[in-house]
Amino acid sequence: MLTVRGLTKIYANRYDAHAGGVRDIEFALPPGTFFTLLGPSGCGKTTTLRCVAGLERPDAGFIALGERVLFDGERKIAVPMNQRGIGMVFQSYAIWPHMTVFENIAFPLRVAKNRRYGREEIRTLVDQALATVGLAGYGDRPATRLSGGQQQRVALARAIVHRPQLLLLDEPLSNLDASLREEMRVELRRLQQQIGITAIYVTHDQAEALAMSDLVAVMDRGRIVQFGEPRAIYFRPESEFVASFIGAANLFGGTTVAAVAAGGVGTLRLDDGGEIACLFPTGSAAGQAATASVRPESIVIAPAGAAAANGANVLRGSVNAASFLGANVRYDVRVGERALRVIGSAEVVFPPGTDVLLVFPPQATVSVS
């Protein structure tokens, strides 16, 4: 169980007024969770990770791993990084080039302070770690003669060889090419579940975050703006930032016509005219400003004369551009002054200039404010 409370670390930035860092970070992870910190660059996700690792000293806050307090700003507790017993994979892998693969992985065992490992024990543990990451038999290789994917695996083996309770991964896939990245994504997730370790994963790639995680925290400008399961993050974004950062989103600004209870469907009067039905996860008062988000793939594109299901939102527009992407077609559709993004099936194509109907259910039209 990892608990983080009120974690704050501010950098005075000399170059512009905005001070970097993180503020009031809070989360608690049950054992075995794969947790992802997701956000654009500079949002503070790496800083958060480095504070947990002990590579940075927070200004304030509380970090505990199980019963063990790693950092407490009030009681002035700060366990040095080398005594935290955490495994970490660096973005650059940081494979020491002057050692063999075996020595790289054996390092945490050799420098361990709490117990001495015998020669045989080290061999066994390193071989196990190598086998776990699928590199059995690579021990004698010089570390400089490894491909990017292999370095990645060595870094992972080194991070888990001393059986830490927590594994930190700092954008570990960002230096790999696309196909390898997909493969390692699955592999990492499988390994994490096999070992049953709690992992914190930092990335700016939303597909990675959604595919691998049990829990995701979306960060923006030093704060966690949404915390939840991947599906909730995707389908129930709580802010415009989350809606547009996780996948593309069509945003509709307007005012609520009548009060809506939490989780109820209400009517949103759009600022540029027209009304749509919309889901309010947290409810809304009458006359309150609200923004609704609709995913492009939630919108069905239909010929101008088609009939719509009862209760669905229907907008009339005309196709501005259509890009055939293989699996589907991406449209830019002009509705009044508004341009909407729509993903349509690849079987039917509406060429530019065609008048179309856009149909989307209220359940997929989510108020984000």
Place this chain on the structure above:
Amino acid sequence: MSASGLAERAAPSRVPWLDFLRQDPRRLIAAVVGVVLAVLMLPPLWILIQDSVTTTDAIGDVTGWTFEHFRKLVTDRDALRSIWNTLVFATGSTVLSLISGGALAWLVERTNAPLKILAYLATIISMGTPYILHVIAWLFLLGKIGPLNDLYRQLSGSPDNLFNVNSMAGMILIEGFLWSPLVFLLLGATFRAANADMEEAARMSGASVLDTLWRISLRLAMPAILALALFVFIRAIGGFEVPALVGMPGRIFVLTTDVYEATIVVPPDLGYAAAFSVVMVAIVAVLLYFYGRLSKHAERFHSVTGKGYRPRPFDLGRGRWIAGAIIIVNFVVVLLLPLLTLLWMSLLPFLRGFSFAGLSALTLKNYHTVFHAPGYVDLALNSLTVAAGAATGIMLITALAGWIAARNGPGGRWLDQLATLSLVFPGICLGVAVMEVYLRVPLPIYGSLWIIAIAYVIRYMPYGMRYVYAGVLQLHRELEEAAGVAGASSLTTLRRIVAPLLTPALVAGWLFIFLIANKELSIAVLLASPGSQVIAVAIFDQWVNGQGGELAAFGLVWTVLMTIIACLFFAQMRRGGTDVFGN
């Protein structure tokens, strides 16, 4: 190429080689620069070899072949002892400077030790101080009337000295301090460029600071440390100031002082000096070969750094204050003590030890002399002119040669080899060789400042080359290719694209050469004559003549001037983001 393609070309000239040059204008540049470099670089090496295996008559014409010089060198016990002394001296001072400068570099670049500014201050000021001034200050400090021995005599009551500075130990100590700032600078760059992830990964694996330092940081830096050790070793073999001022009075000779002795005796034994020089050049050439291989190896360990890179120093905890103390001690030893000593010497009418009685005798007379006697102003102007001229010449040549070499242009490898050839010469050997060459050339430059300028150009050409080379490599090749695609000829590209972008590297190289040319004694010591003095030689002569007070006053004024230029140099390096030394 098709027939029509040939036909469309401009009418071929009658002279085929002219046509060859026209096809690629860089060939013309390469040819011109190559000739200039060859004329400068080859004759000194040739003449040294020739002198070492020939006999000459009174006016210097070759009269026959002989191996007598080498035989004498191999059978002479003194010569063998000099070789042994050279090795001991160079090894000892290399180890000392690596330990003191290296420890300082690590503390300053990779930890949160306090008072780091002192280390930079010591480095900047020592960049501007002629080596010989440091040596003189140390001679005084450790010498018979110096405070160390004085204190010992007073405490012990014995008339003997604690420490004889004119010994191998004294030589090693002083030479070691001389090189320590350079080691600090170069290793500092290595530690700064190191990927902090490597160290953090060790810390996350459970290693303590010392474990990490020993098992990771030092091992990763080892190729760079070895390369630097070899570099300092080579420089110490060619070192002249310390052997001449500290060693010779104690009858301890090394190769450089042997060469010097053989050249200044009447009549000069140039064959013997040349033979010594050839031995030194051979040793240095072999070492340089290994140096080249080592530095290549050092680059292999350069790993990619992760994003969001910023220096992340180790937290030393309470050890911080020990580290601070080390930095202070270094500052006092490398900078403060020598400067205070010079100040003391400059304020006294004659040389005497530190004492309260001396305080009443303090006078500014020496400074008055320095600013009002015409000799000193002329001397300063001479030195500045020669150094500036040489630096300008070098940067003009190497801007072209370095660009062609770095871009694998026509003859690039040859230009590189030629321009860096003089690395094999220790300063004193180059002095002998240049003297010999220009005694025989029917140009009236022997005994003028020109010959010193030429020697500087030859000697420091490799540094200019390194600065330009590194500067060009930092420019993305596509910047030039884009100009070419846009329709610019390679000359236009050089003028409009390469030259402006290369300016920071050129300025930095110019300042570096300007500083180092005014620092070293060994090249000019054989070439300067009464009418054409430069600073280091004048100080040397004054020391030998016992004019310590004026020398110290002048030396301090000069140091202030050079420190200002050294500040410009470091400012330029910081802005340009280039490595401090091209090495």
